Amino acid sequence: MFANEVVHGGRFLSRAVRRHMHAATAEKAKVFESWMKAGLMDPVDPVHLFILLWGATQFYADFGVMAKNGLGVKRLTRAHFAAGAETIAQIVLNGCGIRLRGAASGRRPADRRVKVVC
DSSP states (O other), X not given: OHHHXXXXXXXXXXXXXXXXXXXXXXXHHHHHHHHHHTTSSOOOOHHHHHHHHHHHHHHHHHOHHXXXXXXXXXXXOHHHHHHHHHHHHHHHHHHTTOOOTTOTTSSOOTTOOOOOOO
């Protein structure tokens, strides 16, 4: 319901909810900023990074029909979601200049998995 309200312009979101969303985003952005200062990732706008992540991951929920069509399948399975999460993580991590230990070839070792947090 929340995502649907946001997609439709968020007219019914209260000021308190909007303030909370902004404050939570700003607080989480501090993590990225600390990584940038420590040289652990390239400088990027942390709020736009969050927007990118939200958009990439929410696509599967809101536009599943398009995802299924693009993949040529009748339904999305756990394997499809895992492949999507892995692809998004690889693109975002590489795009932010984050290199995982043991991944000198640019590919993540097979036993490393991305933990998807909702």
